[in-house]
Amino acid sequence: xxxxxxxxxxxxxxxxxxxxxxxxxxxxxxxxxxxxxxxxxxxxxxxxxxxxxxxxxxxxxxxxxxxxxxxxxxxxxxxxxxxxxxxxxxxxxxxxxxxxxxxxxxxxxxxxxxxxxxxxxxxxxxxxxxxxxxxxxxxxxxxxxxxxxxxxxxxxxxxxxxxxxxxxxxxxxxxxxxxxxxxxxxxxxxxxxxxxxxxxxxxxxxxxxxxxxxxxxxxxxxxxxxxxxxxxxxxxxxxxxxxxxxxxxxxxxxxxxxxxxxxxxxxxxxxxxxxxxxxxxxxxxxxxxxxxxxxxxxxxxxxxxxxxxxxxxxxxxxxxxxxxxxxxxxxxxxxxxxxxxxxxxxxxxxxxxxxxxxxxxxxxxxxxxxxxxxxxxxxxxxxxxxxxxxxxxxxxxxxxxxxxxxxxxxxxxxxxxxxxxxx
Ligand code: AMP
Ligand code: GLY
Numbered sequence: 377x378x379x380x381x382x383x384x385x386x387x388x389x390x391x392x393x394x395x396x397x398x399x400x401x402x403x404x405x406x407x408x409x410x411x412x413x414x415x416x417x418x419x420x421x422x423x424x425x426x427x428x429x430x431x432x433x434x435x436x437x438x439x440x441x442x443x444x445x446x447x448x449x450x451x452x453x454x455x456x457x458x459x460x461x462x463x464x465x466x467x468x469x470x471x472x473x474x475x476x477x478x479x480x481x482x483x484x485x486x487x488x489x490x491x492x493x494x495x496x497x498x499x500x501x502x503x504x505x506x507x508x509x510x511x512x513x514x515x516x517x518x519x520x521x522x523x524x525x526x527x528x529x530x531x532x533x534x535x536x537x538x539x540x541x542x543x544x545x546x547x548x549x550x551x552x553x554x555x556x557x558x559x560x561x562x563x564x565x566x567x568x569x570x571x572x573x574x575x576x577x578x579x580x581x582x583x584x585x586x587x588x589x590x591x592x593x594x595x596x597x598x599x600x601x602x603x604x605x606x607x608x609x610x611x612x613x614x615x616x617x618x619x620x621x622x623x624x625x626x627x628x629x630x631x632x633x634x635x636x637x638x639x640x641x642x643x644x645x646x647x648x649x650x651x652x653x654x655x656x657x658x659x660x661x662x663x664x665x666x667x668x669x670x671x672x673x674x675x676x677x678x679x680x681x682x683x684x685x686x687x688x689x690x691x692x693x694x695x696x697x698x699x700x701x702x703x704x705x706x707x708x709x710x711x712x713x714x715x716x717x718x719x720x721x722x723x724x725x726x727x728x729x730x731x732x733x734x735x736x737x738x739x740x741x742x743x744x745x746x747x748x749x750x751x752x753x754x755x756x757x758x759x760x761x762x763x764x765x766x767x768x769x770x771x772x773x774x775x776x777x778x779x780x781x782x783x784x785x786x787x788x789x790x791x792x793x794x795x796x797x798x799x
Pocket of ligand 1: 494519521528531562563564565566569649660661
């Protein structure tokens with residue numbers, strides 16, 4: 377099977393590696409890919425949002441299946457664009473992708489289908505006063521969410537009421553552009569988060585992939601601003617059988633039933649951002665793709681053939697295709713550019729051992745220059761994944777490997793997984 381993978385981050389590196397390991401993968405292209413994805417396939421300089429160029433490439437290269445890494449093409453409707461063309465696309469339809477593309481739609485969907493989530497209301501410029509009154513009815517801290525896609529930055533958690541009201545006015549005034557023309561205000565939920573990934577074929581067939589936890593803040597001890605993700609761990613000790621049974625009964629099955637009832641075509645990955653509130657799972661958010669950096673631990677823990685699974689999804693019949701989990705622990709630690717998530721320099725040369733014996737180094741923000749030198753080209757630069765018998769064991773390998781890699785300004789968190797080791 378000839379496969380085209382769209383995206384350029386650490387997530388796509390991990391998907392590319394897993395796809396390339398399948399005996400069913402004949403050719404793999406990654407568009408646009410990064411400085412490391414050529415180890416698994418061929419990079420193609422093409423934007424994941426340029427559907428016409430993608431269609432031409434698909435025709436010209438006899439691509440059988442398109443796998444979409446990031447949300448933007450899905451929310452923009454790539455599934456629908458290719459629906460009547462002779463190529464499989466893994467993902468949700470544009471209408472279903474609104475589960476990620478609109479927080480208001482996602483909250484409404486959860487309410488319609490009785491899926492546990494934080495209480496909420498949605499406001500616009502015309503209902504600012506009602507929004508302020510709603511804030512007054514809530515306990516601090518206050519959670520304000522831009523309705524639309526805001527590159528992972530559209531959620532504010534504000535300690536004070538006056539500050540929350542001021543933020544609401546700013547958001548509705550356009551501080552996140554069109555994404556915040558509607559703002560969801562919701563009850564703050566206290567607990568530990570985890571990410572659950574489900575593959576669905578849109579016809580009742582589904583598989584639950586390994587559960588992961590990511591580390592979003594830049595600073596150790598979960599301090600400082602949010603990032604795209606500084607590390608991840610899988611499995612998650614508190615996501616035990618009893619917890620996962622609740623997730624399946626109260627969240628996964630009602631979500632799949634809801635999609636069917638609302639005629640929302642969905643043949644791909646569903647990412648459930650969950651929070652464990654005293655043993656009770658609640659949904660913080662839906663995403664319509666895999667997580668990054670979670671994929672860098674989830675794919676290494678998937679023992680089964682990803683091409684079989686994705687083909688089953690895209691054809692609408694997962695049948696009895698297995699999704700076996702590796703019992704080992706996997707962790708990933710992200711090396712980021714100095715200054716990230718604020719402004720940071722690019723073009724720093726990356727030196728050291730990028731193929732260590734005991735770890736997998738996934739590239740994220742890297743590129744090769746004309747002379748083949750490897751340079752930084754983004755905030756998150758590398759994801760260093762390792763297996764172990766425990767979180768501590770796996771981490772020791774990743775930190776050892778990071779000790780042999782360097783670039784100017786390189787930064788990473790030394791406390792990934794530490795909170796889970798205490799549980
Ligand atoms: P989201 O983009 O919706 O995942 O939100 C980003 C982050 O904000 C989440 O990963 C949580 O850490 C936090 N968050 C979002 N909603 C809530 C909530 N209702 N209560 C507590 N934390 C939240
Ligand atoms: N790691 C969270 C995300 O991919 O949105």
